[in-house]
Amino acid sequence: MTCARTHRYRVTLAERLLHPDNPTLATQIGGRRALFVTTPSVARIYGQEVQALIDRHGLRAELVVLSCSEQHKTLSQVAWLCEEARRRGLDRTGVLVGIGGGVCTDIVSVAASAIRRGISSIRVPTTLIGLIDAGIGLKGAVNFAGKKSFLGCFYPPEAVLIDPAFLRTLPQQLLRVGLAEIIKIALVCDAELFELVVAHGADLLTSSFAAPGEPAKRVLWLSIQRMLEELEQNPYEDRTYERLVDFGHTVSPLLEAATDFTLHHGEAVAVDMALSATLAEELGLLSARDRGRILASLRAAGLPVHVSRLDAALAGEALREAMRHRGGAVNLVVPVAIGRATFLKHPSEIPERALEAAIRRLSSEPAGASPLMLPALAEPPLG
């Protein structure tokens, strides 16, 4: 029995997407019944515009609002959304339109993958992480049984529509955590992007990516391009367990879980990158100068480079967990220069002493910005 399937989708720049005269979304949806799914913040700022767009183009669409913090990335939220889709009569040709950050598009993707064994979804990322990372790929996931993204899917959207104007209304802190993912992709494959972030990062944060205009566009564009190039080589993660985009994503999932997801994903990624860079220097793989520049870029972005919850025990467990998750190899991504990285595959390449030394060093240096520490929230029961 052979089952072959090919999906194609475009990540399109769609400026002024919510302007009532802009036909982009309406054209994409056409006559299909649609459910717009968004977050409380996006609804507060853009809810009226979305409704006006629906009315103006006569879309067969309704809008629902979903709590979209990392702590709400649960199976019960997916079940709620599926029930809404059922109640509002979405059939097999229905569309879910996720307008929000990574958590929103994650939940929407999981729901879309499951409803009637798969209906269409459109992603409209509104956060910086969403625009350049979580919102443009084909993955969806929810946290489960205390494990980050334990349940999920590979489920390509039919389209991703990018409007950088959403960044204008994004809180500074969410711009900072987005910068962590930009620095991530820059460090593993694009030195030019890193230099742009170093040169313009502060202005981009202050202006919410409005100024300086050209570098802002270029930073976003390069980040998206590099991410898509990396994803396209291995969209279902079944061709190799060596993924450069895993940089900063080995210790961070456990850090997030250990803090009940009060540490923001982007902050955990920053801490993980700082540790990986420091370890690389300890192992003689990265120059002290480059390690210094990496940590400086994180600190300049207002990101933490260390949190007290990170100790050798947690890091060790994270490496063991990575081996379970990456086909028996650790595949820790460490930078060897700005824009270039390598994989530490075997545990023997990561001596405990070096790991401990790296953590000790980070805990004695300035820790960077204090983490946001969102209020803790118990996972709601299913149903």
Added chain:
Amino acid sequence: MTCARTHRYRVTLAERLLHPDNPTLATQIGGRRALFVTTPSVARIYGQEVQALIDRHGLRAELVVLSCSEQHKTLSQVAWLCEEARRRGLDRTGVLVGIGGGVCTDIVSVAASAIRRGISSIRVPTTLIGLIDAGIGLKGAVNFAGKKSFLGCFYPPEAVLIDPAFLRTLPQQLLRVGLAEIIKIALVCDAELFELVVAHGADLLTSSFAAPGEPAKRVLWLSIQRMLEELEQNPYEDRTYERLVDFGHTVSPLLEAATDFTLHHGEAVAVDMALSATLAEELGLLSARDRGRILASLRAAGLPVHVSRLDAALAGEALREAMRHRGGAVNLVVPVAIGRATFLKHPSEIPERALEAAIRRLSSEPAGASPLMLPALAEPPLG
């Protein structure tokens, strides 16, 4: 962005699969951590054999038991299984082995598709419906919000292992409902298979498919072959909404839901086929003789050909639901001869009067066997 993916799997005859000396399952699983998932009945009859097989081959496997009635085909059962997989340390290379009927392999497939965005699954069908239909394809689903199979996946298993010996311990009633699916596939594409069922059906039921030996094997083999041929043309149901295997599956989902799933799936399929055949005769598409043979074959198998819950309102709603589900066309499959069927695409091809006449006629003729009517069960809350 292009995402292409190809899965291949084999449906293999594996006689005496649970015999401790049989290496088939152990070879398939290898050194991977596995979770065997089975039903209370299978555990009672074969649990010790499964455990002996695990011990004998030193498999890193454990056995869990899942309530697997249609009423238990719920998201909360999937969540429970995912939690078990998490608790027992299944990593990304882990395997779920479903040993049971269609509900069991359905739940296992949905869980496998979601755990870490997809781990492997092996299907070992133990019921007749499982062996020749539900257990050999790539679909999984759960009932949700009162809708049959509203949530689910297309998720190919890595292997399907067929051991007809499981039929020896299957209750007669479950053999009968399996025969409904055999008659289904025979009627739409294989006249030889239908004649085999007519000639040997009674003996196959009495002997639990042990005798007569050659026809028994041939009935199973032809059923599996025809089903796989139909599936392979359209594994993700995205190439066409005209699927011959939908025969008997248009009114039946609503009948099942309307009876709180106390009417068995195979019985609902039998009632649906009887209605479709009668409608075909009313419309002059099927001869009275062939319609008579079809209903006789169902009655001979101890299946109902009519239930009082089937009225014109339910049938009408089922046709509208089919249109929503099949891309705007009804695509009602009706037989035009033994082994050949056609699609009624447009509602105008199914005049209300003909539908009502067909139902009236069925309600005035012998209704065939009384349905099993399993005890009703409220859907358990999630979590």
